[in-house]
Amino acid sequence: MKKGTECVQGSYNPKNGDARVLPLYQSTTFVYDTAEQLAFLFDSLKSGHIYSRISNPTVAAFEEKIAMLEGGIGAMACASGMSATMFAVLTVATAGDNILSLSTIYGGTYNLFSTTLPKLGINVRFVTPDMTDEQIDVLVDDRTKMLFGETIANPSIQVLDFERFSKISKKYGIPFAVDNTLATPILVRPFEHGANIIIHSTTKYIDGHASCVGGVVIDGGNFKWEGNPRFTDFCTPDPSYHGTIYIEEGGAAAYILKARMQFMRDIGANMSPFNAYLTNLGSETLELRMERHSKNALAVAKMLEKHPKVEWVRYPGLENDKYHEMGQKYFKGGFSGMIAVGIKGGKENAAKFMENLKLLKIVTHIADTRSCVLHPATTTHRQLSDQDLIDCGISSSLVRLSIGIEDVDDIIADIENSLATL
Numbered sequence: 374m375k376k377g378t379e380c381v382q383g384s385y386n387p388k389n390g391d392a393r394v395l396p397l398y399q400s401t402t403f404v405y406d407t408a409e410q411l412a413f414l415f416d417s418l419k420s421g422h423i424y425s426r427i428s429n430p431t432v433a434a435f436e437e438k439i440a441m442l443e444g445g446i447g448a449m450a451c452a453s454g455m456s457a458t459m460f461a462v463l464t465v466a467t468a469g470d471n472i473l474s475l476s477t478i479y480g481g482t483y484n485l486f487s488t489t490l491p492k493l494g495i496n497v498r499f500v501t502p503d504m505t506d507e508q509i510d511v512l513v514d515d516r517t518k519m520l521f522g523e524t525i526a527n528p529s530i531q532v533l534d535f536e537r538f539s540k541i542s543k544k545y546g547i548p549f550a551v552d553n554t555l556a557t558p559i560l561v562r563p564f565e566h567g568a569n570i571i572i573h574s575t576t577k578y579i580d581g582h583a584s585c586v587g588g589v590v591i592d593g594g595n596f597k598w599e600g601n602p603r604f605t606d607f608c609t610p611d612p613s614y615h616g617t618i619y620i621e622e623g624g625a626a627a628y629i630l631k632a633r634m635q636f637m638r639d640i641g642a643n644m645s646p647f648n649a650y651l652t653n654l655g656s657e658t659l660e661l662r663m664e665r666h667s668k669n670a671l672a673v674a675k676m677l678e679k680h681p682k683v684e685w686v687r688y689p690g691l692e693n694d695k696y697h698e699m700g701q702k703y704f705k706g707g708f709s710g711m712i713a714v715g716i717k718g719g720k721e722n723a724a725k726f727m728e729n730l731k732l733l734k735i736v737t738h739i740a741d742t743r744s745c746v747l748h749p750a751t752t753t754h755r756q757l758s759d760q761d762l763i764d765c766g767i768s769s770s771l772v773r774l775s776i777g778i779e780d781v782d783d784i785i786a787d788i789e790n791s792l793a794t795l
Protein backbone atom coordinates (compact mmCIF):
# COMPACT_ATOMS: atom_id res chain seq x y z
CA MET A 374 0.00 0.00 0.00
CA LYS A 375 1.03 3.59 -0.57
CA LYS A 376 1.25 5.93 2.44
CA GLY A 377 -2.10 7.62 1.76
CA THR A 378 -3.83 4.22 1.76
CA GLU A 379 -2.00 3.13 4.91
CA CYS A 380 -3.23 6.29 6.64
CA VAL A 381 -6.85 5.51 5.77
CA GLN A 382 -7.04 1.71 5.98
CA GLY A 383 -3.80 1.00 7.86
CA SER A 384 -3.64 -2.06 10.04
CA TYR A 385 -7.36 -2.63 10.62
CA ASN A 386 -8.74 -5.45 8.46
CA PRO A 387 -12.40 -6.11 9.38
CA LYS A 388 -13.70 -9.62 8.80
CA ASN A 389 -17.19 -10.57 7.63
CA GLY A 390 -19.74 -8.64 9.72
CA ASP A 391 -17.13 -6.67 11.71
CA ALA A 392 -17.37 -2.91 12.30
CA ARG A 393 -16.04 -0.94 9.31
CA VAL A 394 -14.31 1.55 11.61
CA LEU A 395 -11.59 0.46 14.07
CA PRO A 396 -13.61 -0.34 17.23
CA LEU A 397 -12.91 1.31 20.55
CA TYR A 398 -12.09 -1.40 23.12
CA GLN A 399 -12.67 0.74 26.19
CA SER A 400 -11.83 -2.13 28.54
CA THR A 401 -9.05 -2.55 31.06
CA THR A 402 -9.03 -6.31 30.79
CA PHE A 403 -9.73 -9.38 28.65
CA VAL A 404 -11.42 -12.72 29.37
CA TYR A 405 -9.87 -16.18 28.96
CA ASP A 406 -11.47 -19.61 29.42
CA THR A 407 -8.62 -21.25 31.27
CA ALA A 408 -5.94 -20.23 33.74
CA GLU A 409 -3.45 -21.95 31.47
CA GLN A 410 -4.30 -19.69 28.51
CA LEU A 411 -3.74 -16.60 30.61
CA ALA A 412 -0.52 -17.99 32.09
CA PHE A 413 0.69 -18.62 28.53
CA LEU A 414 0.03 -14.97 27.65
CA PHE A 415 2.17 -13.81 30.56
CA ASP A 416 5.00 -15.75 28.95
CA SER A 417 4.46 -14.31 25.53
CA LEU A 418 2.77 -10.94 25.29
CA LYS A 419 2.88 -11.09 21.52
CA SER A 420 -0.07 -13.42 21.13
CA GLY A 421 -2.90 -11.66 22.99
CA HIS A 422 -4.00 -8.92 25.37
CA ILE A 423 -3.98 -9.21 29.16
CA TYR A 424 -4.45 -5.77 30.62
CA SER A 425 -4.69 -2.37 28.90
CA ARG A 426 -1.66 -0.89 30.67
CA ILE A 427 0.41 -3.36 28.66
CA SER A 428 -1.61 -3.67 25.45
CA ASN A 429 -5.12 -3.19 24.07
CA PRO A 430 -6.64 -4.04 20.65
CA THR A 431 -7.51 -0.42 19.71
CA VAL A 432 -4.10 0.83 20.80
CA ALA A 433 -2.37 -2.11 19.07
CA ALA A 434 -4.07 -1.35 15.73
CA PHE A 435 -2.93 2.28 16.00
CA GLU A 436 0.62 1.16 16.88
CA GLU A 437 0.69 -1.16 13.91
CA LYS A 438 -0.44 1.62 11.56
CA ILE A 439 2.25 4.02 12.74
CA ALA A 440 4.93 1.31 12.55
CA MET A 441 3.73 0.61 9.00
CA LEU A 442 3.89 4.28 8.00
CA GLU A 443 7.43 4.63 9.35
CA GLY A 444 8.59 1.29 7.94
CA GLY A 445 9.34 -0.06 11.43
CA ILE A 446 8.66 -3.51 12.84
CA GLY A 447 6.85 -2.59 16.03
CA ALA A 448 5.61 0.37 18.02
CA MET A 449 4.50 1.24 21.54
CA ALA A 450 1.96 4.01 22.06
CA CYS A 451 2.40 6.17 25.15
CA ALA A 452 0.44 8.74 27.11
CA SER A 453 2.48 11.63 25.67
CA GLY A 454 5.45 12.46 23.50
CA MET A 455 7.45 13.08 26.68
CA SER A 456 6.76 9.60 28.07
CA ALA A 457 7.62 8.10 24.66
CA THR A 458 11.01 9.85 24.77
CA MET A 459 11.56 8.78 28.37
CA PHE A 460 10.80 5.12 27.53
CA ALA A 461 12.95 5.29 24.40
CA VAL A 462 15.94 6.26 26.56
CA LEU A 463 15.23 4.00 29.56
CA THR A 464 15.09 0.94 27.29
CA VAL A 465 18.80 1.36 26.53
CA ALA A 466 20.23 3.41 29.41
CA THR A 467 20.37 2.95 33.15
CA ALA A 468 22.02 4.80 36.08
CA GLY A 469 25.68 5.40 35.30
CA ASP A 470 25.07 5.48 31.53
CA ASN A 471 24.92 8.51 29.29
CA ILE A 472 23.43 9.46 25.93
CA LEU A 473 24.31 12.05 23.31
CA SER A 474 21.65 14.47 22.14
CA LEU A 475 21.59 17.24 19.58
CA SER A 476 21.04 20.50 21.46
CA THR A 477 18.50 21.71 18.90
CA ILE A 478 15.47 19.93 20.35
CA TYR A 479 12.08 20.74 21.86
CA GLY A 480 12.39 22.59 25.22
CA GLY A 481 10.50 19.93 27.20
CA THR A 482 12.85 17.24 25.92
CA TYR A 483 15.83 19.49 26.62
CA ASN A 484 14.66 19.85 30.21
CA LEU A 485 14.05 16.08 30.56
CA PHE A 486 17.59 15.50 29.32
CA SER A 487 19.38 18.29 31.16
CA THR A 488 17.57 18.05 34.51
CA THR A 489 15.37 14.99 35.07
CA LEU A 490 17.39 12.14 33.53
CA PRO A 491 20.56 13.17 35.43
CA LYS A 492 18.55 12.83 38.67
CA LEU A 493 18.08 9.16 37.69
CA GLY A 494 21.82 8.84 37.04
CA ILE A 495 21.59 9.09 33.23
CA ASN A 496 23.65 11.96 31.92
CA VAL A 497 22.95 13.64 28.63
CA ARG A 498 25.84 15.14 26.70
CA PHE A 499 24.64 17.81 24.30
CA VAL A 500 26.04 18.07 20.82
CA THR A 501 25.60 21.37 18.99
CA PRO A 502 25.16 20.88 15.23
CA ASP A 503 28.39 22.78 14.49
CA MET A 504 30.62 20.58 16.71
CA THR A 505 33.40 18.74 14.90
CA ASP A 506 33.65 14.94 14.93
CA GLU A 507 36.70 15.30 17.19
CA GLN A 508 34.70 17.37 19.70
CA ILE A 509 31.94 14.73 19.67
CA ASP A 510 34.49 11.94 20.09
CA VAL A 511 35.51 13.40 23.47
CA LEU A 512 31.90 13.05 24.67
CA VAL A 513 31.64 9.31 23.94
CA ASP A 514 32.71 6.56 26.33
CA ASP A 515 31.83 2.91 26.84
CA ARG A 516 28.68 3.88 28.81
CA THR A 517 27.25 5.96 25.94
CA LYS A 518 24.00 4.31 24.83
CA MET A 519 22.19 6.45 22.27
CA LEU A 520 22.35 9.44 19.95
CA PHE A 521 19.16 11.54 19.82
CA GLY A 522 17.99 14.29 17.45
CA GLU A 523 14.88 15.88 15.89
CA THR A 524 14.17 15.75 12.14
CA ILE A 525 12.94 19.36 12.26
CA ALA A 526 14.10 21.03 15.45
CA ASN A 527 11.31 22.67 17.42
CA PRO A 528 11.31 25.69 17.33
CA SER A 529 14.50 26.64 15.50
CA ILE A 530 13.36 24.72 12.34
CA GLN A 531 16.81 23.32 11.63
CA VAL A 532 16.94 20.10 9.61
CA LEU A 533 18.78 17.09 11.03
CA ASP A 534 21.87 15.99 9.14
CA PHE A 535 20.89 12.30 9.01
CA GLU A 536 23.91 11.24 6.98
CA ARG A 537 26.42 12.73 9.40
CA PHE A 538 24.77 11.68 12.64
CA SER A 539 23.83 8.17 11.53
CA LYS A 540 27.49 7.67 10.56
CA ILE A 541 28.55 8.86 14.00
CA SER A 542 26.10 6.51 15.77
CA LYS A 543 27.32 3.58 13.66
CA LYS A 544 30.94 4.40 14.44
CA TYR A 545 30.26 3.98 18.16
CA GLY A 546 27.75 1.13 17.85
CA ILE A 547 24.91 3.08 19.48
CA PRO A 548 21.29 3.39 18.28
CA PHE A 549 20.28 6.59 16.50
CA ALA A 550 16.92 7.80 17.87
CA VAL A 551 15.01 10.45 15.95
CA ASP A 552 12.01 12.52 17.02
CA ASN A 553 10.10 12.76 13.74
CA THR A 554 7.14 14.70 15.15
CA LEU A 555 7.29 17.76 12.92
CA ALA A 556 8.10 15.99 9.67
CA THR A 557 5.83 12.92 10.07
CA PRO A 558 6.41 9.75 8.02
CA ILE A 559 4.57 11.43 5.15
CA LEU A 560 7.46 13.83 4.51
CA VAL A 561 10.52 12.10 6.00
CA ARG A 562 11.16 8.44 6.84
CA PRO A 563 14.11 8.40 9.24
CA PHE A 564 14.67 4.61 9.05
CA GLU A 565 15.62 5.11 5.39
CA HIS A 566 18.31 7.54 6.52
CA GLY A 567 19.99 5.50 9.25
CA ALA A 568 17.72 5.94 12.28
CA ASN A 569 17.10 2.89 14.50
CA ILE A 570 14.37 4.25 16.76
CA ILE A 571 11.69 6.85 15.98
CA ILE A 572 9.69 8.87 18.48
CA HIS A 573 6.59 10.95 17.86
CA SER A 574 4.54 13.29 19.90
CA THR A 575 1.29 12.07 18.28
CA THR A 576 -0.29 15.11 19.95
CA LYS A 577 0.86 17.04 16.87
CA TYR A 578 0.31 16.19 13.19
CA ILE A 579 -0.56 12.51 13.67
CA ASP A 580 -3.67 13.39 15.68
CA GLY A 581 -3.84 16.71 13.86
CA HIS A 582 -6.92 18.08 15.60
CA ALA A 583 -5.44 19.11 18.97
CA SER A 584 -7.73 16.69 20.75
CA CYS A 585 -5.36 14.09 22.29
CA VAL A 586 -1.99 14.17 24.00
CA GLY A 587 -0.03 11.06 23.02
CA GLY A 588 3.27 9.61 21.89
CA VAL A 589 4.76 6.59 20.21
CA VAL A 590 8.12 4.80 20.08
CA ILE A 591 8.86 2.82 16.91
CA ASP A 592 11.47 0.11 16.49
CA GLY A 593 13.26 0.00 13.14
CA GLY A 594 14.40 -3.58 13.83
CA ASN A 595 17.69 -2.53 12.22
CA PHE A 596 20.06 -2.35 15.18
CA LYS A 597 22.22 -5.33 16.08
CA TRP A 598 22.03 -5.70 19.86
CA GLU A 599 23.66 -9.10 20.08
CA GLY A 600 27.42 -9.14 20.43
CA ASN A 601 27.45 -5.41 21.31
CA PRO A 602 29.18 -4.98 24.71
CA ARG A 603 27.07 -1.87 25.44
CA PHE A 604 23.82 -3.85 25.31
CA THR A 605 24.42 -7.12 27.14
CA ASP A 606 21.07 -6.68 28.92
CA PHE A 607 19.30 -7.44 25.61
CA CYS A 608 21.06 -10.79 25.46
CA THR A 609 20.97 -12.02 29.06
CA PRO A 610 17.95 -13.21 31.12
CA ASP A 611 15.84 -10.42 32.64
CA PRO A 612 14.92 -11.49 36.20
CA SER A 613 12.08 -8.93 36.24
CA TYR A 614 10.33 -10.86 33.48
CA HIS A 615 10.94 -14.49 34.46
CA GLY A 616 14.25 -14.74 32.69
CA THR A 617 13.19 -13.44 29.26
CA ILE A 618 16.09 -12.87 26.88
CA TYR A 619 14.85 -10.07 24.65
CA ILE A 620 16.79 -10.92 21.52
CA GLU A 621 15.47 -14.51 21.73
CA GLU A 622 11.85 -13.62 22.54
CA GLY A 623 11.62 -10.53 20.32
CA GLY A 624 14.12 -11.29 17.56
CA ALA A 625 14.55 -8.16 15.45
CA ALA A 626 11.86 -6.47 17.59
CA ALA A 627 13.84 -7.00 20.84
CA TYR A 628 13.94 -3.27 21.58
CA ILE A 629 10.21 -2.61 21.50
CA LEU A 630 9.50 -5.83 23.41
CA LYS A 631 11.93 -4.75 26.15
CA ALA A 632 10.36 -1.27 26.22
CA ARG A 633 6.91 -2.76 26.78
CA MET A 634 7.82 -5.57 29.17
CA GLN A 635 10.19 -3.59 31.36
CA PHE A 636 8.91 -0.05 31.28
CA MET A 637 5.32 0.18 30.10
CA ARG A 638 4.48 -2.72 32.43
CA ASP A 639 6.27 -1.21 35.44
CA ILE A 640 5.64 2.50 34.92
CA GLY A 641 2.41 2.75 32.92
CA ALA A 642 1.96 5.98 30.92
CA ASN A 643 0.22 3.96 28.22
CA MET A 644 -1.96 5.61 25.58
CA SER A 645 -5.61 5.22 26.60
CA PRO A 646 -7.85 3.26 24.18
CA PHE A 647 -10.02 6.36 23.71
CA ASN A 648 -7.03 8.51 22.75
CA ALA A 649 -5.80 5.77 20.40
CA TYR A 650 -9.26 5.66 18.81
CA LEU A 651 -9.37 9.44 18.24
CA THR A 652 -5.72 9.71 17.21
CA ASN A 653 -6.19 6.89 14.73
CA LEU A 654 -9.20 8.69 13.29
CA GLY A 655 -7.13 11.86 12.94
CA SER A 656 -4.27 9.96 11.30
CA GLU A 657 -6.57 8.86 8.47
CA THR A 658 -6.14 12.29 6.84
CA LEU A 659 -2.44 12.69 7.69
CA GLU A 660 -1.20 12.56 4.12
CA LEU A 661 -3.81 15.03 2.87
CA ARG A 662 -3.15 17.41 5.72
CA MET A 663 0.66 17.34 5.36
CA GLU A 664 0.27 18.26 1.70
CA ARG A 665 -1.87 21.28 2.59
CA HIS A 666 0.18 22.33 5.66
CA SER A 667 3.32 22.28 3.48
CA LYS A 668 1.72 24.19 0.60
CA ASN A 669 0.27 26.86 2.89
CA ALA A 670 3.50 27.24 4.90
CA LEU A 671 5.59 27.70 1.77
CA ALA A 672 3.30 30.50 0.57
CA VAL A 673 3.43 32.18 4.00
CA ALA A 674 7.23 31.83 4.21
CA LYS A 675 7.61 33.38 0.74
CA MET A 676 5.47 36.34 1.79
CA LEU A 677 7.41 36.80 5.05
CA GLU A 678 10.77 36.59 3.28
CA LYS A 679 9.95 39.79 1.38
CA HIS A 680 8.18 41.65 4.18
CA PRO A 681 9.90 44.87 5.40
CA LYS A 682 8.91 44.23 9.06
CA VAL A 683 10.60 40.83 9.08
CA GLU A 684 14.27 40.40 9.96
CA TRP A 685 14.68 36.75 8.93
CA VAL A 686 12.65 33.62 8.13
CA ARG A 687 13.58 29.98 8.65
CA TYR A 688 11.68 27.49 6.51
CA PRO A 689 13.49 24.66 4.69
CA GLY A 690 11.18 25.04 1.69
CA LEU A 691 12.67 28.47 0.89
CA GLU A 692 15.46 28.32 -1.68
CA ASN A 693 17.60 30.72 0.36
CA ASP A 694 17.16 28.82 3.61
CA LYS A 695 20.31 27.43 5.21
CA TYR A 696 18.64 24.00 5.41
CA HIS A 697 17.07 23.93 1.93
CA GLU A 698 19.67 21.59 0.45
CA MET A 699 19.49 19.23 3.42
CA GLY A 700 15.69 19.41 3.28
CA GLN A 701 15.67 18.47 -0.40
CA LYS A 702 17.80 15.45 0.41
CA TYR A 703 15.47 14.04 3.07
CA PHE A 704 11.98 15.51 2.51
CA LYS A 705 9.48 14.24 -0.05
CA GLY A 706 6.31 16.10 -0.98
CA GLY A 707 6.75 19.23 1.17
CA PHE A 708 8.52 20.77 4.13
CA SER A 709 5.80 20.70 6.80
CA GLY A 710 3.88 23.61 8.32
CA MET A 711 6.38 25.05 10.81
CA ILE A 712 8.05 28.43 10.28
CA ALA A 713 10.39 30.37 12.56
CA VAL A 714 10.42 34.11 11.97
CA GLY A 715 12.38 36.99 13.47
CA ILE A 716 10.26 40.14 13.75
CA LYS A 717 12.13 43.46 13.53
CA GLY A 718 12.06 45.31 16.85
CA GLY A 719 12.81 42.29 19.08
CA LYS A 720 10.69 40.83 21.86
CA GLU A 721 8.28 43.80 22.16
CA ASN A 722 7.35 43.79 18.49
CA ALA A 723 7.16 39.97 18.51
CA ALA A 724 4.56 40.18 21.30
CA LYS A 725 2.62 42.94 19.52
CA PHE A 726 2.64 40.98 16.28
CA MET A 727 1.24 37.92 18.03
CA GLU A 728 -1.42 39.87 19.93
CA ASN A 729 -2.68 41.63 16.80
CA LEU A 730 -3.30 38.41 14.91
CA LYS A 731 -6.95 37.40 14.69
CA LEU A 732 -7.14 34.07 12.85
CA LEU A 733 -3.86 32.73 14.22
CA LYS A 734 -4.25 32.20 17.95
CA ILE A 735 -1.60 32.28 20.65
CA VAL A 736 -1.49 28.72 21.98
CA THR A 737 0.99 26.29 23.49
CA HIS A 738 0.60 23.90 20.62
CA ILE A 739 1.63 23.28 17.08
CA ALA A 740 0.82 21.08 14.15
CA ASP A 741 -2.93 20.87 14.17
CA THR A 742 -5.41 22.00 11.53
CA ARG A 743 -5.66 25.55 12.96
CA SER A 744 -2.89 28.10 12.42
CA CYS A 745 -1.25 29.28 15.62
CA VAL A 746 1.67 31.20 17.00
CA LEU A 747 4.00 31.18 20.02
CA HIS A 748 7.03 32.97 21.44
CA PRO A 749 9.22 30.04 22.60
CA ALA A 750 11.81 32.03 24.60
CA THR A 751 9.16 33.21 27.07
CA THR A 752 6.92 30.11 27.06
CA THR A 753 7.89 26.53 26.09
CA HIS A 754 11.60 27.24 26.55
CA ARG A 755 11.47 29.79 29.41
CA GLN A 756 13.10 27.33 31.84
CA LEU A 757 16.28 27.34 29.75
CA SER A 758 19.29 29.51 30.59
CA ASP A 759 20.50 32.12 28.07
CA GLN A 760 23.25 29.73 26.93
CA ASP A 761 20.78 26.82 26.62
CA LEU A 762 18.56 29.03 24.46
CA ILE A 763 21.49 29.79 22.16
CA ASP A 764 22.35 26.06 21.98
CA CYS A 765 18.71 25.32 21.07
CA GLY A 766 18.89 27.96 18.32
CA ILE A 767 16.36 30.32 19.93
CA SER A 768 16.64 34.10 19.92
CA SER A 769 14.36 36.54 21.76
CA SER A 770 12.88 37.76 18.46
CA LEU A 771 11.97 34.23 17.27
CA VAL A 772 8.25 33.67 16.77
CA ARG A 773 7.11 30.15 15.87
CA LEU A 774 4.29 29.90 13.37
CA SER A 775 2.38 26.67 12.91
CA ILE A 776 0.54 27.03 9.63
CA GLY A 777 -2.76 25.19 9.48
CA ILE A 778 -4.95 23.97 6.65
CA GLU A 779 -7.30 26.99 6.43
CA ASP A 780 -7.50 28.90 3.13
CA VAL A 781 -4.02 30.35 2.67
CA ASP A 782 -5.36 33.74 1.54
CA ASP A 783 -6.97 34.20 4.96
CA ILE A 784 -3.78 33.16 6.78
CA ILE A 785 -1.63 35.55 4.77
CA ALA A 786 -4.12 38.42 5.17
CA ASP A 787 -4.14 37.94 8.95
CA ILE A 788 -0.33 37.96 9.17
CA GLU A 789 -0.02 40.97 6.85
CA ASN A 790 -2.66 42.93 8.80
CA SER A 791 -0.85 42.27 12.06
CA LEU A 792 2.58 43.19 10.66
CA ALA A 793 1.06 46.43 9.37
CA THR A 794 0.30 47.50 12.94
CA LEU A 795 3.99 47.42 13.98
Ligand SMILES: Cc1ncc(COP(=O)(O)O)c(C=O)c1O
Pocket residue numbers: 453454455456479481482523527552554555573574575576586587588
Ligand atom coordinates in the same frame (compact mmCIF):
# COMPACT_ATOMS: atom_id res chain seq x y z
C1 LIG B 1 9.20 17.77 18.70
C2 LIG B 1 8.49 17.43 19.96
N1 LIG B 1 8.77 16.29 20.60
C3 LIG B 1 8.15 15.93 21.75
C4 LIG B 1 7.20 16.76 22.32
C5 LIG B 1 6.53 16.34 23.60
O1 LIG B 1 5.31 15.79 23.29
P1 LIG B 1 4.00 15.86 24.24
O2 LIG B 1 3.64 17.28 24.41
O3 LIG B 1 3.02 15.03 23.48
O4 LIG B 1 4.40 15.21 25.54
C6 LIG B 1 6.86 17.96 21.69
C7 LIG B 1 5.83 18.86 22.27
O5 LIG B 1 5.64 19.96 21.85
C8 LIG B 1 7.52 18.30 20.49
O6 LIG B 1 7.25 19.45 19.83
